[in-house]
Each structure stands twice: as structure tokens, then as C-alpha cells.
Amino acid sequence: MKGIPPVPEGECSLIEEIKGRFSSRDSGVLVGIGDDASMLSTPGSPLLVTTDAMVEGVHFDLSIMTPFQVGYKLAVSNISDIHAMGGRPAWAQLALSVDSGRAEGFVDGFFDGLKDALDRYGVVLTGGDLTGSRGVISVSLSLLGLSGERVFKRNGANPGDWIYLTGPLGEPSIGFYLLKRLGLPVAFERGERLELEGETVWMEHLIRRFVLPELPDAPVQYGDRITSMIDISDGLSLDLWRICHQSGVGATLIEDDLPITPQMKMAAEQTGIELLGHILGGGEDYQLLFTSPEDIPDFYRIGRITSDGFLILRKTGREEKLPLRGYQHLVSV
Known part of the structure; x- marks a missing residue:
């Protein structure tokens, strides 16, 4: 496939090997290895x-x-x-x-x-x-x-589809970064608060998003208007690549359209972190990424599916290769 990064070594390549070894023609297996769930x-x-x-x-x-x-x-x-x-x-x-x-x-x-x-x-x-x-x-x-009336898989995206998110990405990753700096657990489930000088509400929000994530509503009401879907657990870049790889397509993200929350902006101002890295590769967001050829209201439209290439349109107006960021097990470092 032109312009799409090859299967990365590690977890992704091992999954491909498992798919090859254990592929089944059992009529009872409607969706097999390689999606968010089997059916x-x-x-x-x-x-x-x-x-x-x-x-x-x-x-x-x-x-x-x-x-x-x-x-x-x-x-x-x-x-x-x-x-x-x-x-x-x-x-x-x-x-x-x-x-x-x-x-x-x-x-x-x-x-x-x-x-x-x-x-x-x-x-x-x-x-x-x-x-x-x-x-x-x-x-x-x-x-x-x-399963519902419609089952959403990773392999249905088509050139021309819009790319959507159910919510902002990067908050859990930034929360993890802040929690490591803090160096001790915060038992939000027991009503604990951060005991630090100054304003900490933004920090609590981000840390809570990491330790007690809340799931968005899936856009199931749009049924046949959605062509593919995946949950963002390993990072936007890697999980979007999974849709492209299984659908045989490319993608272009638009940096200006990636949602950023006030708490993320505060974290960048206070700590100097680079937000785009957390958005593209932080992971553990548990938001949903989906594609559709139609205008779907109430969700974030962040790019478009293409016939080839894996790109990001930067704020400068320049197109660059989209780095394949995200968490993978079984990668040697």
C-alpha cells in the first residue's frame, strides 16, 4: 500500500503472525483476530x-x-x-x-x-x-x-471518509506524566484531593482522567453512516494506522482540528510539555475514533481518509508524514 508505514515490529507484527497461524474458516466466527473484539x-x-x-x-x-x-x-x-x-x-x-x-x-x-x-x-x-x-x-x-443492530469493524474506511473523535485525546497521558512527578497515589474514589500550593483543579482533572477514565457514548445511533471504528487505547497515530492498514487506505490529520481542553493548555503553560506528542501517542484515552462519508454532528472532525499516504497537516499549512507513535508491547528498546 503506497505511503502507509509497514507493520511495526513488536505487538503489531506478532498479531499479524497469530492471525496467519490461527485463521479459521469456522462459520461461527463472524469477526476473528485483529479487531477490538471477536464476534x-x-x-x-x-x-x-x-x-x-x-x-x-x-x-x-x-x-x-x-x-x-x-x-x-x-x-x-x-x-x-x-x-x-x-x-x-x-x-x-x-x-x-x-x-x-x-x-x-x-x-x-x-x-x-x-x-x-x-x-x-x-x-x-x-x-x-x-x-x-x-x-x-x-x-x-x-x-x-x-452485538447491536450494526457491528462496527476496523476494515470499512473508504477514501473520502471524514475522521471523527468522540472526545479530546491526551488528557490521560498528561495525567500520568503529572502523577509520576507527584510520586504518590491520589485516592479520588475516597474523596482525596491534591495537597499542593496554588491552583490544582486542572491537575486533578488530568490525573483523574488517567486513573479513573470515563467512557464516551458510542455513536451507534448513526448506524450505517459509520464505515469503521476503533477505541483509542494505544494512541491516535497507531490506532488510526490500524484502521488504515485493515481498510487498505491512507489518512491525513489536521492539527488545527485536534481538540485541546483548557486543562491541557494549563498543563502546557505550567510544565512546558508538548501537547501534540501526548495527543498522537499518549494512549489510554478510551475515546472512539470512527470514519464516515457524512457530516456527523456533536463529534470532533479531525481529518480525512485518503487513497494512500499517512500525513498530518500542520498549523503552518505544511503536510508532513504522520509519525507512528503509540504504545506497543514486545518492542525491544
Whole structure:
């Protein structure tokens, strides 16, 4: 495909290898490996199935996050995948691996956060597995959901489609940056506030977006007007590339149209961070990116699908190659 970056080494290339090795002609598999969730045929509504794992030291750090926040975020990351397919999350299975010496200080808060998120989005925990570990805590959630009238996949974008976002990107990434500078957890779930001199409301907003993300409403009401959709978990650039790669198209983003919140502007003024990097590659936003040939109101239109190329139109009016930023596992550094 002309102008589109090749499959990056690491997580993306491994997924492509798995797709090749485990491709199936089973008629019950309606959507297989490579999308936000798989879809399985059942006598009633097709089932959407997704799994996300979180490993201590990779996905979370208990020196700056509470167990409640880990449980909450595990649920939200899975639920976002079901929303991206246009489905309704329904049932969950949990796998938890924790050292017996650390279980007492972790498990209660973790379950509180997990239950809070599952209850909020109407999901029932139906079972799972508990095991001991040697030090590192690992958690995994598998989620089953019911598909809606229309299933949104990554491979339907066409040249000429507009690119839309359900909300601003970059706030969780900036919140993570601020939280690392702070160096200790903030238990917002217990009503804690930042104890710093000066105005901290903007900081609390950004940190909360990282530790207790809220999901947007999926634009399911626009049905057939949407050609593709994905949730932004690994960064705008990488997740847009996934749509382009699977649809066989290119894309051009417009920097001037990328939404920036007042809290993000305040962070840039106070810390000197470069906002575009957080917007393109920060990740863990859990907003939805979708494409449509039509004008869709109430969402952010940030670019256009093209026949080839992977570009960004800068504020200067100059087109540049869009850097392939975003988080990937299994990349050597």
C-alpha cells in the first residue's frame, strides 16, 4: 500500500503472525483476530468477546495508583472494546494472580474498583480463576457482550471518509506524566484531593482522567453512516494506522482540528510539555475514533481518509508524514 508505514515490529507484527497461524474458516466466527473484539454466532444475538490483561510494572504501578483504580481501569479497558464494536457489555470472567503476602493489601480495594466499573456499565462478573504468584500481580478480564443492530469493524474506511473523535485525546497521558512527578497515589474514589500550593483543579482533572477514565457514548445511533471504528487505547497515530492498514487506505490529520481542553493548555503553560506528542501517542484515552462519508454532528472532525499516504497537516499549512507513535508491547528498546 503506497505511503502507509509497514507493520511495526513488536505487538503489531506478532498479531499479524497469530492471525496467519490461527485463521479459521469456522462459520461461527463472524469477526476473528485483529479487531477490538471477536464476534461469535449464537442462536440469538451474536456474541462479542474481548480480553485485556494488566501486569504490575507494565500496566500499573502501585506506588502511584490505588488497588481500586487498577480494578476500575481493568474493567473500563475491556468495556471500551465492546463499545467500539457497537455492542452492549454483559458478562465478565476474571483471572487474578497475586502473591499471598500482598493479597490482603490489594484484593479488597481491587474488587471494589472492579465492581464499581462493572456496575456502572451493567456488567455481571460470572466467574474466573485465582492463583498465587511470586511477587508480581497480574490481572486479566474477559468480557462478553451482545452485538447491536450494526457491528462496527476496523476494515470499512473508504477514501473520502471524514475522521471523527468522540472526545479530546491526551488528557490521560498528561495525567500520568503529572502523577509520576507527584510520586504518590491520589485516592479520588475516597474523596482525596491534591495537597499542593496554588491552583490544582486542572491537575486533578488530568490525573483523574488517567486513573479513573470515563467512557464516551458510542455513536451507534448513526448506524450505517459509520464505515469503521476503533477505541483509542494505544494512541491516535497507531490506532488510526490500524484502521488504515485493515481498510487498505491512507489518512491525513489536521492539527488545527485536534481538540485541546483548557486543562491541557494549563498543563502546557505550567510544565512546558508538548501537547501534540501526548495527543498522537499518549494512549489510554478510551475515546472512539470512527470514519464516515457524512457530516456527523456533536463529534470532533479531525481529518480525512485518503487513497494512500499517512500525513498530518500542520498549523503552518505544511503536510508532513504522520509519525507512528503509540504504545506497543514486545518492542525491544
